[in-house]
Amino acid sequence: MSTKNLYSKEAKEKIKKMAESIDYAMMATDLNNQPFHAVPMSTKEVDDDGNIWFLSNKNSTHNQHIEKENKTQLIYADKGNFEFLSIYGRAHISTDRNRIKELYGSGDDAWFDGEDDPNITAIKVVPEDAHYWDTKNGKVLSLLKMAQGAITGNEPDLGVQGDLKV
Incomplete structure (x- = not known):
């Protein structure tokens, strides 16, 4: 797997493409505790700044955690396409009715x-650190390349991964 770090506009576009196409993320809060x-x-x-927006109940546990400490980790996984995205950032809670309606x-x-x-x-997550793994060929071809690599001992080129600096 090759490495390609993306910066500024490219990084924001990559976050937008992957987060919106995968849709569901595991949102981790209360990161200081295990x-x-x-x-x-x-x-x-x-949005155009790379911020990720969610809707949430004001009485939810994750909202309570964000109010105390806004460090948040988002994990996106599309196992069908072998695409993965990890985002660490700061979450902010909004009660702006117009934004919620949008x-x-x-x-x-x-x-x-x-x-x-x-x-x-509305919860807005402002990314501070992000990393992605994105296959070039989708799951089936990637599995075939992994099998070929296991047989030949050669490392297969499965795609690209890198840091996203917003």
Whole structure:
């Protein structure tokens, strides 16, 4: 696997492409304690600055943790395409009703009583450190290349990985 670090605009574009296509991330909070708290969260948007947005209940455990200490880790995994993204950053809770309405979709009705539910908050994660693993060929071809590498002893070129500096 080759290494390609991305910076600024390219890094933001890579975060946007991967986070929005994978959609669900495990959001870890309370990082100073073990075990830390982790919950699946659906990515609502990655804005032009590379910030990742989610909707959440103001009474949730992760919101409580963010209010105390906003360090957050996001782990995205698309095992079907062998694509992975890890983002460490700072989470910020917003109660801006206009922003919440922009992020809200019909699928959110499963969690909230409509976009005017008073318990909805938006969480913005500002990336400080990120790393990605992205295959060139998808899962099937990557598995074949791994098998070929195991047989020949040669390291297969499965794709690219690198740091993302926003």
